[in-house]
Amino acid sequence: MTAKPHDVVVVGSVNADLVVRVDRRPAPGETVLGSDLATHPGGKGANQAVAAARLGGRVAMLGRVGDDTHGEFLRGTLRREGVEVESVISTPGPSGVALITIGPDGDNTIIVSPGANRWLSEADIAGARPLLTAAAVVSLQLEIPIPTVLAAARVAAEAGARVVLNLSPPDRLTDELLALCDPLVVNEHEAAFLLGSSQDLSGKPGPRWARALLALGPRSVVITLGADGAVVADGTDVEVVPSPKAEPVDTTGAGDAFTGALSWRLAVGDDLATAARFAARVGAAAVRREGAQGSYPTLEEVAEP
Structure with missing residues (x-):
């Protein structure tokens, strides 16, 4: 896989993150004062692309602004981070925007206005076939239309690329799309959404949840658990991967840092558990600094002692 021109091609969203910090979140009908507004580059797709590129990956982005x-601003930021942007298409109208509120504990709430992301189409995938077939891994999320995600996964799989799909924001997937995921990456809430009321979800997410997700059809599964690390599973093994301890400053984009790092390590030949252990270190490093892309570490910063 490493002989391909790109380690990772990310197909997904490119957003401007508009961030305000608050001492407490307002109740319905209430107004609270927050910090000055900060504008950062974001979007789950762009975040994952930057995370992989910062670590040294050869990364290209397919999306719309x-x-x-x-x-x-968003195209320029990606270019400066070393992400190939020739397939980031300019669309009449507004770019995608995420409205992010960060509380005193560093946790965030996010509302996304998709803007140009909603216009990334199956025709765009067809036009970018040479790019997708030149990737070892194609990384996908759900801030773009699901038919577009499926079209990209089909092209990637046909070309022998590994398909990494992050179920965020959570939505229902067809059996065909689930079967192409290798891995399906979910957090606790996304896992519960996908498993639904038919499953016994008592207790903390763990190997039992991972096996239940595998039964839905993906080739492999990663459940991210924040400070508790991750659970990884494929057809033969289930493993709990720990996370380094980190005092959170801002958790915005930490999951994207994990997925971007995971995609890159899979692209260069790591097995799933090894890639997830590395990705957990990257995710832990990301929560120690403010912002999404601005918090992502370089390879030297997450090297094991």
């Missing part, structure tokens, strides 16, 4: 000032 608006023909507004946010679009210029």
